[in-house]
Amino acid sequence: MAAEHRPKLSKNLLRMKFMQRGLDSETKKQLEEEEKKIISDEHWSLDLPELKEKESLIIEEQSFSLCEDLLYGRMSFRGFNPEVEKLMLQMNSKSKAEEVEDEAVELDVSDEEMARRYESLVGTIGKKFAKKRDRANFEEDENGNMKKTKTKKVFL
Amino acid sequence: MAEAAESVVGSKARAARTVLGQLVLPGEELLLPEQEDAEGPGGAGERPLLLNPGTRSRVRVVCGPGLRRCGDRMLVTKCGRLRHKEPSGGGGGVYWVDSQQKRYVPVKGDHVIGIVTAKSGDIFKVDVGGSEPASLSYLAFEGATKRNRPNVQVGDLIYGQFVVANKDMEPEMVCIDSCGRANGMGVIGQDGLLFKVTLGLIRKLLAPDCEIIQEVGKLYPLEIVFGMNGRIWVKAKTIQQTLILANILEACEHMTTDQRKQIFSRLAES
Numbered sequence: 173m174a175a176e177h178r179p180k181l182s183k184n185l186l187r188m189k190f191m192q193r194g195l196d197s198e199t200k201k202q203l204e205e206e207e208k209k210i211i212s213d214e215h216w217s218l219d220l221p222e223l224k225e226k227e228s229l230i231i232e233e234q235s236f237s238l239c240e241d242l243l244y245g246r247m248s249f250r251g252f253n254p255e256v257e258k259l260m261l262q263m264n265s266k267s268k269a270e271e272v273e274d275e276a277v278e279l280d281v282s283d284e285e286m287a288r289r290y291e292s293l294v295g296t297i298g299k300k301f302a303k304k305r306d307r308a309n310f311e312e313d314e315n316g317n318m319k320k321t322k323t324k325k326v327f328l
Numbered sequence: 329m330a331e332a333a334e335s336v337v338g339s340k341a342r343a344a345r346t347v348l349g350q351l352v353l354p355g356e357e358l359l360l361p362e363q364e365d366a367e368g369p370g371g372a373g374e375r376p377l378l379l380n381p382g383t384r385s386r387v388r389v390v391c392g393p394g395l396r397r398c399g400d401r402m403l404v405t406k407c408g409r410l411r412h413k414e415p416s417g418g419g420g421g422v423y424w425v426d427s428q429q430k431r432y433v434p435v436k437g438d439h440v441i442g443i444v445t446a447k448s449g450d451i452f453k454v455d456v457g458g459s460e461p462a463s464l465s466y467l468a469f470e471g472a473t474k475r476n477r478p479n480v481q482v483g484d485l486i487y488g489q490f491v492v493a494n495k496d497m498e499p500e501m502v503c504i505d506s507c508g509r510a511n512g513m514g515v516i517g518q519d520g521l522l523f524k525v526t527l528g529l530i531r532k533l534l535a536p537d538c539e540i541i542q543e544v545g546k547l548y549p550l551e552i553v554f555g556m557n558g559r560i561w562v563k564a565k566t567i568q569q570t571l572i573l574a575n576i577l578e579a580c581e582h583m584t585t586d587q588r589k590q591i592f593s594r595l596a597e598s
Contacts, residue, residue, distance in 0.1 A: 229420075230360075230397040231390045234435045237556065239392040239413060239424045242534040245439045245554040246487065246512045249545035252564070256551060259512045 344402065344423055348412050352425060356404040360389055360420065363400075387420040393435070394425025428528045432457040432557035434493035439513070441522070441555030442486045442501065454486055457524075457557045460498055464488065468502035470510035478514075485516040485561060487553055516553055520563035521570050527558045529581045540580050543592050544573065552577075 185191060187203060195203075236242065244263035248256035281289075341357035352358070391397055394406035404410075408427030415421040432440075434456065442454035445461060452464040464486065469478040480486070492500035503513040533541055534554055544550070548569055553561040560577060564570045572595070580588055 228397065228400070229362075229388055230400070230402055231388060232395075232397050233390050233422070234393050235437050236393055236424070236435075236531055237438065237534075239411070239422050240531060240534075241536055242531060242556075243536055243538075244512070245534065245556070246552075247541065247545070247554070248551040249547075250549040252549035252551045256512060263511070 341401075344410065344412070347410050349409055351408070352404045352410045353407055354405050358395070358402045358404065358410070358423070360402060362387065362420075389420035390422040392422050392424025394427055395423055426528075428526060430524075430526050430558065432527060434458045434462065434490050434499040435556070436490050436493040438493070438556040439487065439489045439554075440501075440557040441516070441553060441559040441561055442488065442557075444480055444482050444484045444486060447480075447482060452480060452486075454488075454501055456499070456501070456555075457559065458499060462490070462499040462501045464501045464503070468504055469514055470504050470508065480515055485520075485522060486514070487516050487555070488513050516561055517563070520551075520561050521574050522559060522561045523574055523578065524558050525560060525578060526581065527556070529577075530554055530556060530558055530560070532581070533577070539585075540577075540588065543588070544576065547573075547592075547595060 181191070183203070183206070186195065186199070187207070192200065233239070244260060246256050247260055248254075251257065341359050343361070344358040345361055347358070389402075391402050392411075394404065394408060396403045396405050402423070404425060406425045406427040406429075408425040411424050411426050413422040434440075440456050442456040442462060442464070444452050444464075445455045446453040450466055452466065453461045454464050456462050466472060466477055466480070467474070468488075469480075472478045486501070486503065488501040488503040489505075490499055491502050492498075503510060505511050505513075532538065541552075544552075548564060550562065550564040550569070550573055552563075552573075555561075560574075562570055562573045562577070564573055576591070576595075579591075583591075
């Protein structure tokens with residue numbers, strides 16, 4: 173009888189922290205659920221079907237010049253405009269030259285030469301980082317290569 | 329769904345490989361080689377049993393002008409002949425429709441000839457023959473800075489390329505490449521003659537093995553600029569020579585090789 177006549181407290185009041193101690197577990201759950209609902213309602217979301225992440229195998233490309241390998245649009249003949257004529261050669265040979273370049277990559281410095289260069293470089297740079305008193309230890313041998321003559325003194 | 333779409337089109341989708349060089353019509357659906365075995369001859373009813381259907385060869389296909397991707401399908405949007413280019417390294421190559429049209433639609437990367445119609449603050453308005461004038465920033469010229477403005481007047485001819493060309497947006501042009509060099513772009517010199525031809529003729533003339541251009545180049549000293557928007561600018565030493573050149577280029581669209589050779593030999597005599 174007493175429970176029926178107990179005045180109902182408002183939800184906002186029940187949600188307050190000091191009121192939660194006395195609540196039974198059922199009403200607690202109900203309140204929590206309602207709170208979650210309010211929060212999720214406040215977040216905006218698009219009402220769309222889920223997009224399927226799918227890799228497309230067709231690529232769109234609306235340019236004719238790529239499809240048909242068209243030439244560069246500026247042309248000059250028989251020396252009318254030497255600037256354009258130079259440009260023409262450069263732009264139109266680009267596509268052909270690229271193919272050739274891929275096959276034969278010309279080397280400015282051969283691998284062997286590079287190795288020799290680095291061999292002497294080790295000593296030179298090593299001297300640079302040595303301390304002043306150690307620098308005396310480096311002596312140039314007859315080849316002009318740096319060489320460490322003395323070993324560092326250590327306690328035995 | 330697929331059946332409904334097919335009934336709208338009125339005919340069954342054809343395999344792209346079988347219609348190469350043939351006429352295709354807008355709305356038609358083309359099947360790519362890897363889709364053929366699934367939906368091709370047997371139809372959906374008696375699909376051959378695949379051992380491992382998941383690992384079908386996945387090759388990238390480029391659909392060029394006149395074709396549109398619609399999900400996994402390739403649809404035709406222009407009327408013309410279907411063309412195909414074999415890929416240089418792997419992939420399914422490029423398909424496109426070789427069509428005839430006069431109206432230019434801006435495409436990103438295309439080199440075009442435009443006419444400056446207005447100067448407003450930082451940008452020039454350039455008429456390129458599309459549905460809307462293109463915008464061209466004054467900073468998009470070689471060597472241009474805020475202080476050093478390029479000398480461009482209303483009415484000048486501009487050779488440039490598109491950097492922005494979307495369906496519903498104002499196209500944007502530049503006169504420099506990605507490295508900041510002009511590479512022949514910018515204001516086209518004084519004099520000369522500008523005329524319009526079909527877009528198909530421009531592509532025909534710019535093809536790498538075009539005989540017309542090679543023959544024209546032997547006539548006399550001259551300069552030509554081709555815009556992908558169907559505009560050609562020509563200049564020779566005299567007005568008469570310029571006019572002859574313009575007439576030849578215009579007429580050669582519908583001439584046979586013999587007719588063309590006849591005209592060139594007559595020109596060489598005079």
